[in-house]
Amino acid sequence: MAKRILAGKRVVLTGASSGIGWYLASELVRAGAMVVVTARRDERLQALRRSFGNPQKRLIAVPGDITQATHRQRLIETTVGELGGIDIIINNAGIGAIGSFEDATPERLRRVFEVNFFAAAELTRLALPYLRRGDQPAVCVVNSVLGHRAVPGKSEYCAAKFALRGWAEALRVELRPNGIDVLSISPSTTRSEFFGSLIDTAGTIVRRPNFLSQSPESVAHSIFRALKGRKREMILSPGGKALVWLSQLAPQLMDRLLLRYGMPAAC
Numbered sequence: 001m002a003k004r005i006l007a008g009k010r011v012v013l014t015g016a017s018s019g020i021g022w023y024l025a026s027e028l029v030r031a032g033a034m035v036v037v038t039a040r041r042d043e044r045l046q047a048l049r050r051s052f053g054n055p056q057k058r059l060i061a062v063p064g065d066i067t068q069a070t071h072r073q074r075l076i077e078t079t080v081g082e083l084g085g086i087d088i089i090i091n092n093a094g095i096g097a098i099g100s101f102e103d104a105t106p107e108r109l110r111r112v113f114e115v116n117f118f119a120a121a122e123l124t125r126l127a128l129p130y131l132r133r134g135d136q137p138a139v140c141v142v143n144s145v146l147g148h149r150a151v152p153g154k155s156e157y158c159a160a161k162f163a164l165r166g167w168a169e170a171l172r173v174e175l176r177p178n179g180i181d182v183l184s185i186s187p188s189t190t191r192s193e194f195f196g197s198l199i200d201t202a203g204t205i206v207r208r209p210n211f212l213s214q215s216p217e218s219v220a221h222s223i224f225r226a227l228k229g230r231k232r233e234m235i236l237s238p239g240g241k242a243l244v245w246l247s248q249l250a251p252q253l254m255d256r257l258l259l260r261y262g263m264p265a266a267c
C-alpha cells in the first residue's frame with residue numbers, strides 16, 4: 001500500500017488550541033498540508049495561525065464548541081468553501097473527569113460523551129461525502145489506552161473512549177470499499193493541559209503527569225507518522241501496551257492491581 005503523502009492534503013483537526021492538537025497542526029502545516037483547526041479558545045488558534053505567518057491559507061481557524069451541531073456544520077462548510085474538499089479528518093478534541101461514578105451527576109456523563117464521542121462521530125458523518133471524493137482519504141481518531149482498559153475513577157471517560165474505539169472499528173470495514181482509511185491512535189498519559197481542564201475532579205487533588213508520561217510533541221509526531229504510514233490501530237507507549245496486554249491475559253489480576261495501586265504512571 002502506497003504511503004500517504006501529506007503535502008497538499010486538506011485536513012480538518014479538532015482540539016488544536018493546546019496539547020497534542022497544537023503540535024499536530026504545526027507538524028501537518030510544516031509538511032505542506034492545509035489544515036482547518038477548531039477549538040473554543042480562539043485566541044489560542046490565532047496564536048497558532050500567527051506562528052506560521054499563514055502563507056497561502058495553510059492554517060485556517062474556525063473557533064467554536066464542537067458539541068454544537070451548527071458549529072460542526074460551519075466547520076465542514078468553511079473547509080469545503082476555502083479548500084474545495086476534505087481529505088483527512090482528525091478527531092482529537094477531548095475532555096476528562098475524575099471521581100466515582102455513583103457520586104457524579106448525569107450531566108458529567110453526558111458532557112464527557114458529547115465531546116469525546118458524539119461530536120467526533122457526527123463531525124465525521126458530515127465529512128464523509130467529501131472524504132469519499134478525497135485524495136488518500138482518512139478518518140483519524142485520537143483515542144486513549146483507557147479506550148482499551150478501563151480504570152476506576154474515570155468511568156465516563158473510559159466508556160466514551162471504548163465507544164469511540166468500537167465505532168472506529170465498525171467504520172473501518174464499512175468505509176473500506178470507498179478507500180477511506182480509519183486510524184485509531186491511543187496515547188498514554190501525556191503532559192498536556194488535559195489534567196488542568198478536567199470538568200470534575202470530585203474534590204481530589206489531581207496528580208499532574210510526571211516525567212514517565214509522554215510529551216504532546218512526541219504523541220503528535222506518532223500520529224503524524226501513523227497517518228503517513230497508513231496504520232490502523234496504535235497504542236503508543238510500552239507502558240500502555242503492557243497494561244492492555246496484561247488486562248487481556250489476566251483481567252482479574254489487573255482488577256486487583258488497579259484496586260491496590262491505581263493506574264501506573266507510565267500508562
Ligand SMILES: NC(=O)c1ccc[n+]([C@@H]2O[C@H](COP(=O)([O-])OP(=O)(O)OC[C@H]3O[C@@H](n4cnc5c(N)ncnc54)[C@H](OP(=O)(O)O)[C@@H]3O)[C@@H](O)[C@H]2O)c1
Nearest residue numbers: 015017018019020039040041066093094189190192193194
Ligand atoms: N493528556 C493525556 O494524558 C491523554 C492520554 C490519552 C489520550 N488523550 C487524548 O488526546 C486528545 C487531546 O488531548 P490533550 O492531551 O492534547 O489535551 P488538551 O491539551 O486539554 O487538549 C484538548 C483539546 O480539546 C479541545 N476541546 C475540548 N472541549 C472542546 C469542545 N467542546 N469544543 C471544541 N474543542 C474542545 C480543547 O480546546 P478548547 O478548550 O480551546 O476548546 C483542546 O484544544 C484527547 O482526545 C484526549 O482524550 C490524552
